[in-house]
Amino acid sequence: MFHFHLNNCDNVAMNHVSILAPEESPNTDGIYVGASNNMHLSNLNITTGDDCILLGPGSTNINISDVTCGPGHGISIGSLGKYPNEKNVAGITVKNTTLSKTNNGLRIKTWAPSPSSTVSDVTFQDIILNDVNNPIIIDQQYCPDNRYSQQGDSKVQIKTVKFVNIQGSSLSPIGVNVICSKSMPCQDIELSCLDITMQRQLHAPMSRENF
Template sequence: MNSKMFHLLMDQCENIAVRDVYISAPKDSPNTDGIHIGNSNKVKISNCYIATGDDCISMGAGTTNINISSILCGPGHGISIGSLGKYKGEKDVRGISVRNCTFTNTTNGLRIKTWARLSVPTTVSNVTFADVRVNNVKNPIIIDQFYCPHSLCSHQGESAVQIKGVKFIDIKGSSSSQVGVDVQCSKSKPCQNIQFSGLDLTLAGTTQPAAASCSNANNKFLGINQVPSLPAS
């Protein structure tokens, strides 16, 4: 409870299991990630309740073969991969599975974020987000390759992080903003093979469909009766 920064931090770890953990911090507390994983392999996180002022779970560079399931998140900034591409020597991120999670009143739901200016080349691949419920979430699905959280950084430039092979399956619920699917990728390294299926995202408090906005991305909206079904032209 109320950690000054990360509540749980795993770095250079392997074969770790975290389950049945309760984490709590005020919603306006900065940098209070619930669980952060970096440079680690084979980590399982399940059946946790996380309410913080930052990411419920964040995954940094060198994170591989991560299985996250049955997480209740909110308030907070959701479950994030990144931010990536800021430091030299960053290793790739791959083999991430996030399933059966619920986000309530969070800033983000499912997020991948990379720095743009002076970004270091790495790769994010083989990522699956599935069976997720969002309740009044500002950004249910977001890929942001122009991440810039403070005035000292810059949105200018292009990210050198390659994002590919990401699936969003059965993401359902309500968005507190018009755009429920926001995919903004790098011109120099466009996102590849981004797939959406079984989406059902409406504006909070209404039956109006949420919109999708995609840029510099090879994306596919698979199947019929999805909401949104296609990105805005």
């Protein structure tokens, strides 16, 4: 499971850490943060078989910078909305990060249907992509392996999210995939200074995996 599980933490810094797991190893998330506030994660080198960094319910004021991620499943917020009474996610910043050969890039994922909660004030900025599948994703119909029925909409409100200066190469024909809730549409989503080029000779079909 998780290499580092940071739960119910406040004012914690993690610096100069390397994490290594085989690319094919399932559920080997590098760092999980949940129900925590004022976290600073920087100068990290993460190779794993799942998310490099995973931010769960109740993550607030989390600053992530100078991360090298890959292989793995990228950097994710969620999945959110699986359980009742989940706390909101707010104040997430990811900067100066390189993603290489990851199954996903920068992702926010919520279940449908789901109880109500909020994701707000999120910034992904100054990100380099090297042959990344599915570089930018907001998925409010998250359903891994189609194991769960989607009878209803996600009630997780996603708002004030910025993707700024994201550059590099994608293995997917769709560089930005935004699937918002019909009943709680995304609000104030900013996409600016994106320069994502598909590597046609290495093309792999887009996947909506995940474990």
